């Protein structure tokens with residue numbers, strides 16, 4: 001199915017039955033399941049699922065680290081993209097990505113740490129290209 005412009009990145013747990021573009025294992029391995037040019041479950045979104053349900057415990061550091069790496073890569077490709085959890089989609093009734101998923105702190109990071117990491121990566125690229 002064709003898709004519209006990419007505006008959102010939606011985070012799921014793998015227990016959710018949404019179609020996903022990426023799946024992240026507990027060990028932090030990233031698997032691409034669908035090309036970003038194809039629609040998954042929600043319009044205008046890239047969808048990422050983390051292995052686990054996070055109803056009783058949060059994801060581990062390696063999984064969160066892999067998620068942040070992937071969000072940074074996506075932000076570099078789609079500078080205006082916004083981030084959110086599945087349960088924040090208007091009209092859906094779900095706990096996804098799980099009661100214990102640290103959505104609030106992750107979204108705070110997308111507004112500060114992610115921007116700093118993107119700017120640092122951009123600066124590195126400029127220096128690689130233009131330094132004598």
Ligand SMILES: [Zn+2]
Nearest residue numbers: 012016086096
């Ligand atoms: Zn979901």
